[in-house]
Structures are given as structure tokens and as C-alpha cells.
Amino acid sequence: KAGVTQTPRYLIKTRGQQVTLSCSPISGHRSVSWYQQTPGQGLQFLFEYFSETQRNKGNFPGRFSGRQFSNSRSEMNVSTLELGDSALYLCASSLDQGVFEQYFGPGTRLTVT
Amino acid sequence: AQSVAQPEDQVNVAEGNPLTVKCTYSVSGNPYLFWYVQYPNRGLQFLLKYITGDNLVKGSYGFEAEFNKSQTSFHLKKPSALVSDSALYFCAVRDPSGAAGNKLTFGGGTRVLVKP
Secondary structure (H helix, E strand, C coil): CCCCEEECCEEEECCCCCEEEEEECCCCCCEEEEEEEECCCEEEEEEEEECCEEEEECCCCCCEEEEECCCCCEEEEECCCCHHHCEEEEEEEECCCCCCCCEECCCEEEEEC | CCEEECCCCEEEEECCCCEEECCEEECCCCCEEEEEEECCCCCEEEEEEECCCCCEEECHHHCEEEEECCCCEEEEEECCCCHHHCEEEEEEEECCCCCCCCCEEECCCEEEEEEC
16 A cells, blocks of 8 residues: 655745645555644644644644545645744545554654745 | 643764654643654655554664653664764644544654764
């Protein structure tokens, strides 16, 4: 079974621009979560989508948004990029019934200059 | 609010020696606990989880973890460390009520260095 895929793997953007990151979950997984990883703040939860609905949201400004499509693929968008948005963005998918572990993709490394 | 603490930023161990990575948690109710490992330029890989039942949980790659409710700990262990175990290890907790969906709260991570 193919794992979680994320595109692109690396991205360089300029302050003020916007960016869209994509995540394809493992086949059959309907829950997709996004996390931001930085050296200073560690791993922080951004949001979770299930059946095209945002189920939970972390403590991030409104510049961070996401969506999920009917095939469970998910995108996250960051508008008006700031230098502090430079991070590794990780997507994770899981089955929803019961307590299942999340499977993570390789991440998208975003650098804002 | 739930939280996880990993008190050691780095653990150094000689190859063949036992490896322990510490984790303590704070959550209301019975916790759902997880360990993940991250290799350089990679995402997180699931190692093991505790939901309920036996306090000793066995996972991938020879790792195991011991759940201790009275000490609110979930330490990761491996009897004989390998150089290839050198990586960044994360402990995580999930809200047992389900109110937060699948949201994981992670500890700060512990870097493990296994020397030959």
C-alpha cells in the first residue's frame, strides 16, 4: 500500500506571497491532519479534516487554512507568508474508527525569504 | 489541556547497551499514548501505542514502552541499541475523549545518538 505523499517536497517563497501544499493520504484513510515542525516550537497541530470537514483546528492565525476533497486528498494554504512560517509541514492520515495511529508523509520544507 | 514532556534533549548510548527515552504526560482521563521516530529529512514513523490493557507495549524494530499510570510516564525502551537507532524520538498523547479528533500533542523530542 502506498504511503502518504506530499508535494512539493521543497519550496522557496518570498514574504507576502501565498503557498499551497498538497497531501494524498493512504488509500482508505479519511482523516488527514497537518502539523508544523520548527526547531523552536517543535511539532504543532494545525488542523484535521475528515469527510471534507474541518474537525479540529490548532492555535494558528487565519492565514493558515486547509481543505479536503471527496477523495480525501487535502491541501493547506498559507497566505501572506512571513519569515516565521519557514518550517517542515507534515501531513498525516489515519483511519477514523477507533484509536488508530497516524501515518506521516515526508513533509514539505517551506523556506520563506 | 493535555501535554507531554520529554525531559532529555539528547541521549547518548553505546551500541549494544540498553536505550531508554523518557516521556511524561498530563491528560484528563485514561491517555492514548504514542511513540514516533524521525530520521533526517523524513517524516515521522510510528513505533508503538498504548490504548489500554498490558502496561508493556511492544512495537516496531525491537522497541517497547512501559506505561506507568501512577507516575504518568510512558518511557520508550530497547534492550540493545543499534547505530541505526540514532534519530529523533517523539512521544505524543491523544485526547481520550475524542473531542479533539485525531489531534496529537507532541513532546519536544529527544535526539538519540548511538555510538559504535
